[in-house]
Amino acid sequence: MSAPGTELLSVSGLEVTFRTDAGELRAVDGLSFDLRRGEILGIVGESGSGKSVASLSILGLTRGPDTVISGRAEFDGRDLIALGEEELRELRGNRISMIFQDPLSSLHPFYTIGRQLIEAIQVHRSARKADAAARAVELLEMVGIPDARRRLDEYPHEFSGGMRQRAMIAMALANEPDILIADEPTTALDVTTQAQILGLIKDLREQLGMAVIMITHDLGVVAEVADRVLVMYAGRAVESAPVDALFYDPQHPYTWGLLGSVTRMDRPRAAKLAQIKGQPPSPLALPAGCKFRPRCPHAFDRCAVEPPLEPRSGDSAHADRCWLGPDEKRAKRVVEGGEIGLEAA
Amino acid sequence: MLRYIARRLLWAVALLFIVTAVIFVIFNVLPTADPAQLRAGRGASVEQIEAIRESLGLNDPIHVRFARYVEGVVTEFDLGRSIFQNNAPVRDIIFDRLPATIMLTVGAAILWLAVAIPVGVISAVRRRSLLDRTTMITTLTLISAPVFWLGLVALYLFAQDVGVIKIFPGIGAYSEADTFLGKVGAMILPWIVLASATAAIYARYIRSQMIEVMGEDYIRTARAKGAPEGVVVRRHGLRSALTPVVTLLGVDIGTLLAGNAILTETVFNIPGVGGELASAIGQSDYELIQGIVLFGAFFIVIFSLIVDVLYAYLDPRVRYS
Ligand SMILES: Nc1ncnc2c1ncn2[C@@H]1O[C@H](COP(=O)(O)OP(=O)(O)OP(=O)(O)O)[C@@H](O)[C@H]1O
Ligand SMILES: [Mg+2]
Numbered sequence: 001m002s003a004p005g006t007e008l009l010s011v012s013g014l015e016v017t018f019r020t021d022a023g024e025l026r027a028v029d030g031l032s033f034d035l036r037r038g039e040i041l042g043i044v045g046e047s048g049s050g051k052s053v054a055s056l057s058i059l060g061l062t063r064g065p066d067t068v069i070s071g072r073a074e075f076d077g078r079d080l081i082a083l084g085e086e087e088l089r090e091l092r093g094n095r096i097s098m099i100f101q102d103p104l105s106s107l108h109p110f111y112t113i114g115r116q117l118i119e120a121i122q123v124h125r126s127a128r129k130a131d132a133a134a135r136a137v138e139l140l141e142m143v144g145i146p147d148a149r150r151r152l153d154e155y156p157h158e159f160s161g162g163m164r165q166r167a168m169i170a171m172a173l174a175n176e177p178d179i180l181i182a183d184e185p186t187t188a189l190d191v192t193t194q195a196q197i198l199g200l201i202k203d204l205r206e207q208l209g210m211a212v213i214m215i216t217h218d219l220g221v222v223a224e225v226a227d228r229v230l231v232m233y234a235g236r237a238v239e240s241a242p243v244d245a246l247f248y249d250p251q252h253p254y255t256w257g258l259l260g261s262v263t264r265m266d267r268p269r270a271a272k273l274a275q276i277k278g279q280p281p282s283p284l285a286l287p288a289g290c291k292f293r294p295r296c297p298h299a300f301d302r303c304a305v306e307p308p309l310e311p312r313s314g315d316s317a318h319a320d321r322c323w324l325g326p327d328e329k330r331a332k333r334v335v336e337g338g339e340i341g342l343e344a345a
Numbered sequence: 346m347l348r349y350i351a352r353r354l355l356w357a358v359a360l361l362f363i364v365t366a367v368i369f370v371i372f373n374v375l376p377t378a379d380p381a382q383l384r385a386g387r388g389a390s391v392e393q394i395e396a397i398r399e400s401l402g403l404n405d406p407i408h409v410r411f412a413r414y415v416e417g418v419v420t421e422f423d424l425g426r427s428i429f430q431n432n433a434p435v436r437d438i439i440f441d442r443l444p445a446t447i448m449l450t451v452g453a454a455i456l457w458l459a460v461a462i463p464v465g466v467i468s469a470v471r472r473r474s475l476l477d478r479t480t481m482i483t484t485l486t487l488i489s490a491p492v493f494w495l496g497l498v499a500l501y502l503f504a505q506d507v508g509v510i511k512i513f514p515g516i517g518a519y520s521e522a523d524t525f526l527g528k529v530g531a532m533i534l535p536w537i538v539l540a541s542a543t544a545a546i547y548a549r550y551i552r553s554q555m556i557e558v559m560g561e562d563y564i565r566t567a568r569a570k571g572a573p574e575g576v577v578v579r580r581h582g583l584r585s586a587l588t589p590v591v592t593l594l595g596v597d598i599g600t601l602l603a604g605n606a607i608l609t610e611t612v613f614n615i616p617g618v619g620g621e622l623a624s625a626i627g628q629s630d631y632e633l634i635q636g637i638v639l640f641g642a643f644f645i646v647i648f649s650l651i652v653d654v655l656y657a658y659l660d661p662r663v664r665y666s
Binding site: 059093097120155157168 | 570
């Protein structure tokens with residue numbers, strides 16, 4: 001076991017390619033990031049940027065005859081990408097757990113919540129049914145489900161959306177994992193429930209000391225829970241920064257665009273900031289050079305070559321993938337009413 | 346759950362009534378051969394026929410006849426009388442024929458499930474493998490093969506009397522066998538013939554169900570839990586994929602018991618309900634036909650009731666809605 005604050009999971013050069021009828025689809029393309037013990041890492045990006053595929057691939061859940069996965073994902077001295085299926089299976093739901101976007105479709109409709117919880121426990125430990133059931137009640141109480149003993153016998157469709165996601169979290173935490181990967185856990189929920197679930201995840205992180213990868217397309221969620229943020233675009237990281245630095249001193253034009261298009265609860269969006277124009281590139285036909293170039297108003301000739309993900313000078317914690325110099329960036333991003341955007345409308 | 350069952354039960358009763366009415370109309374209102382004339386035989390005088398009409402109550406108004414018919418069905422399950430088998434009650438003829446049909450149907454159902462479930466599941470899990478492609482082509486062939494032809498081929502290949510490889514009892518063996526085991530032996534070829542097309546249909550259906558289910562989010566959850574793949578396929582996948590098969594099975598067993606095994610029973614000369622129906626049609630014994638059809642409709646309605654209840658038991662979402 002490494003000391004607190006050091007890398008728990010270290011992903012480098014992750015590539016995931018699907019062979020499809022339409023051709024080779026590279027969903028993740030050279031993704032690298034570190035996850036530290038006890039931290040919440042937010043991964044943001046538009047739909048299709050490869051967030052889900054990247055996290056599923058770390059757990060081996062995209063493996064198949066039509067998938068090619070390469071790169072490394074070091075966890076506990078082992079490379080998860082190269083690990084055999086049986087060893088990986090022992091880690092899943094045990095040391096690394098995952099929860100998903102739609103808790104209703106993610107729970108088996110024919111089995112009770114209790115049975116599904118007990119299965120999560122018994123897959124990894126030989127516990128007697130009664131002991132596992134007692135533990136299941138404990139878990140449901142831990143995630144704030146009242147009257148837990150009775151609810152054990154209920155089916156997923158009898159739970160409300162928020163309660164279902166709580167049950168999913170309980171299931172994921174059954175074996176006290178080191179890492180919880182949460183793939184858009186609140187997207188399917190209403191705003192109030194969303195805040196409750198995010199609060200719960202933060203509390204449980206404190207309580208259990210696990211690290212969390214919070215995948216979302218919503219920068220609001222990131223601001224709420226994350227310690228560090230990774231911005232993904234077209235299957236790669238374009239910016240990586242502590243959460244404050246990302247919001248107050250964003251470096252990559254794509255991040256400016258994301259920030260400018262956040263819908264905010266507390267005040268109307270600055271009307272003078274434009275949305276990012278155009279569509280994200282198809283993973284079947286990625287542009288040469290910087291992948292954001294076709295949508296970037298600041299692109300110049302150097303962008304024909306893809307920039308590396310480089311730390312800023314003087315700040316090794318903040319890296320981005322853009323050729324613009326620090327002063328150019330400060331000059332080019334649009335600030336409107338305290339908000340940062342890519343372009344003026 | 347109880348309310349659900351009560352509702353289905355009520356619906357089944359209503360359906361039975363409607364079916365009875367429709368069958369009554371088809372056989373009694375729409376022009377068919379005159380039953381009095383059929384009974385009287387050739388060369389009977391007009392008076393004789395009229396006397397038979399009167400004794401059968403055929404001159405009563407149609408609603409009176411229908412009421413009498415329903416009353417007979419409800420009180421003593423009276424399905425009418427055969428015209429050409431000495432006025433024997435249709436009910437007794439059917440009950441006499443039913444054991445053979447039940448044995449044929451149940452055996453074939455067990456056989457087609459035993460083949461289709463593993464084949465469907467393995468093809469789904471090993472999609473696009475050589476095994477999958479082979480099964481898909483084989484099943485397609487079996488589905489398009491007429492039962493009559495399949496039966497004759499089976500006899501030609503394997504029957505003890507006429508077959509190339511004389512291993513299984515052939516035509517008429519069921520009637521000749523006097524022990525249960527003998528009857529089982531006699532059923533082997535009919536079972537195979539009756540089951541093969543259905544097994545093929547089921548295998549394809551289970552395969553497509555299974556492929557769909559294995560793409561569900563809850564399958565991904567099961568894998569993310571660390572459940573071994575075998576458990577994921579059986580406990581999480583198959584459980585969902587087989588639930589709609591129950592509906593199919595209920596309908597298929599219902600229709601086979603109702604006489605849908607007619608071709609197989611005819612080819613192998615098995616004294617079952619389907620065989621009886623075939624000969625009744627050949628003789629225009631329309632009361633017997635009517636009785637068998639009504640009886641068959643009962644079977645189908647009752648089996649769909651059983652299926653509904655079973656489905657609610659299997660899918661908790663139905664139970665509570
Ligand atoms: N099994 C698969 N086979 C082929 N292509 C896939 C597969 N899974 C994902 N993809 C493709 O990979 C790309 C990245 O998908 P991914 O689900 O990771 O996006 P995402 O960032 O999670 O988006 P979202 O916010 O919509 O969840 C998409 O273009 C998607 O169509
Ligand atoms: Mg996703």
